[in-house]
Amino acid sequence: MSEDARTSGPSDEEIRAAARIAGDHRVSDEPAAGDAPPAGAERGRLANRPAMDFWSVLYGRRTTRRFDKQRPVPRELVLELLDAALIAPTSCNLQMWDFIVVDDPEQREQLGRLSLQVLSTPVTIFVTYGKEFSEEGHANVQSAAAAMMQMSNAAHVLGIGTFWINQLGPRDQVGRILGVPPDREVIAGLAVGWPDPYPTKAPRRRPFEHVVHWNHYGGTAIPTSPRPDDWTLEQIRDYQQARVLNGNRYNKSRPWELAGALAAAERLAPRNTDGVPGDDAPRWLDVLPVHGLFTGAMARHHRDHRWSVLDLTLDVAAFAAKRCPTQVQAEAYAYEPLSDTPGAMQGLPAGTFSVITCRHRLESLPAAERPLLLATLHDLLAPGGKLLLQFTSRRSFHGIADWMHARRGGPGGVEYVLAPDPNLGPYEAVRPGEVERLVKQAGFRIAERIHEDVVPGTDEVGFRTRNMGGAKAGLLRAAVAVGRVLAAIPGMAALFARERTLILERGR
Ligand SMILES: Cc1cc2nc3c(=O)[nH]c(=O)nc-3n(C[C@H](O)[C@H](O)[C@H](O)COP(=O)(O)O)c2cc1C
Known part of the structure; x- marks a missing residue:
């Protein structure tokens, strides 16, 4: 499961059915009367507790996201987790926490409507803390987090899987459903269930040398700014590596983005879904695709090419290349332009590729x-080959949405950037005139210009207004309808289209 929001939600009946599962889970070996824990198990510490070496726990615990939903989690075991929580440190040992264990179908249904993540396991433990206590340095949140961690580790020893839920939905509504007094804050939830299977893949973490400093901060921090000019290439490398390799959060494409990628690919070559490229097949390079979601989809539709991926690090390129079907022979390359020969690339001879796609990546690079x-791509393009360069125009509704987003004053950091692929780094729409100047400077000839999306499509409007109130969503939809009429006026698309595509050829 991803931490991302879903495009379209499950039906009411599906939510009710998922919530009902927990009905069977409100069990102990000896069914308890009402909601009380069984006698003798008030605080956990079963006689036959399993034991595990500390370092095995430390390195072996993993966030679990696949569960056996039919297998009950007895309350005795939940009490073991709570026992581990209560021994966690708290600021001034104040212990201003309360733990609300939810395993009741009706409660789950209500909470599941706010966050589907609650329905992934039969039990969720909500950790709350006194709002006014230990506020300095967020010590209240730190104390609650310590308890979360103790429970996650204890669960690992018991063979139980957990995942930390921050995305619970509006906290005030969660608090009301749980009956939490207004001076208590719901900090997080811990989803608890039997793993199916328990993940064993070692987690990737950012390297020591990037994050550990002795005595004084000595590095260059990863910025929070969504503007690429506030980043160095090295920082973007580091950030994307962390993002993609440490769990690949962005693992679902939005339908209109996928359709856009496939349509773009078909502008360059006819669809071929059953070919097998020979050694002399034309070569296709996808440039800086990061997670490679669209590379994989495009490669499946163009199996008569030999595919390659170029990204800022070899690890990330290999990650994307793995998404391509095996028969297209996808290869991975790191972007390492030779400093003494501008445009030449380490390990890739000039004129290698008949087709190059670079979709929405100029926007995420420092100017x-x-x-x-662009000089490198010009060098890599074979004579007679084509490069498809797609970008978001600043002079479009994207620019307006960006401006409104900034004005709203909500989270404005790089994680919340308005981009086709959120969470992958900085992103800033570009000026069409500037891109044309750059491509000409690199030596390209513009063979075709395509202007699309003066207003967003129906799917996208539905997605972007899904959490808005009725009146606001209605207003936006009306604005889009008016925009659609205006878009039909000749010349409007050339001026205000968001999605710009240039088909480029070698000019010399
Ligand atoms: C504060 C915090 C909030 C998190 N929120 C969520 C969440 O809402 N949903 C989810 O699936 N995972 C969530 N996670 C789990 C992380 O995605 C997970 O810990 C991370 O990918 C590293 O994987 P690991 O725990 O297996 O090492 C959260 C973790 C933390 C520490």
Whole structure:
């Protein structure tokens, strides 16, 4: 399961059915009367507790997201987790926490409507803390987090899987459903269930040398700014590596983005879903695709090409290349332009690729890096080949949405950037005139210009208004309808289209 929001939710009946599962889980070996825990198990500490070496727990615990939903979690075991929580440190040992264990179908249904994540396991433990206590340095949140961690580790020893739920939905509504007094804050939930299977893949973490400092901060921090000019290429590398390799949060494409990628690919070559490329097949390079979601989809539709992926690090390129079908022979390359020969690339001879796609990546590179990337792609393109360069125009509704997003004053960091692929780094729409100047400078000839999306499509409008109130959503939909009429006026698309595609050929 991803931490991302879903495009379309399950039906009421599906939510009710998922919530009902927990009915069977409100059990102990000896069914308890009412909601009380069984006698003798008030605080956990079963006689036959399993034991595990500390370091095995430390390195072996994993966030679990696949569960055996039919297998009950007895309350005795939940009490073991709570026992581990209560021994956690708290600021000033104040212990201003309360733990609300939810395993009742009706409660689950209500909470599941706010966050589907609650329905992934039969039991969720909500950790609350006194709002006014230990506020300095967020010590209240720190104390609650310590308890969360103790429970996660204890669960691991018991063979139980957990995942930490921050995305619970509006906290005030969660608090009301749980009956939490207004001076208590719901900090997080711990989803608890039997893993199916328990993940064993070692987690990737950012390297020591990037994050550990002795005595004084000595590095360059990863910025929170969504503007690429506030980042160095090295920082973008580091960030994307962390993002993609440490769990690949962005693992679902939105339907209109996928359709856009496939349509773009078909502008360059006819669809071929059953070919097997020979050694002399034309080569296709996808540039900086990061998670590679669309690379995989495009490669499946163009199996008569040999596919390659170029990204900022070899690890990330290999991650994307793995998403391609095996028969297209996808290869991975790291972007390492030779500093003494602008445009030439380490390990890739000039003129290698008949087709190159670079979709929405100029927007995520510092402006100073863009000319070199384009010069490199010019060098890699075979004579007679085509490069498809897609970008978001600043002079479009995207620019307006960006402005409104900034004005709303909500979270404005790089995680919340308005981009086709959120969470992958900085992103800033670009000016069409500037892109044309850059591509000409790199030596390309513009063979075709395509202007799309003066207003967003129906799918996208539905997605973006899904959490808005009725009046606001209605207003936005009306604005889009008016925009659609205006978009039909000749010349409007050339001026205000968001999605710009240039088909480029070698000019020299
Ligand atoms: C504060 C915090 C909030 C988190 N929120 C969620 C969440 O809402 N949903 C989810 O599936 N995982 C959530 N996680 C789990 C992380 O995604 C997970 O810990 C991370 O990918 C590292 O994987 P690991 O725990 O297996 O090492 C959260 C973790 C923390 C510490």
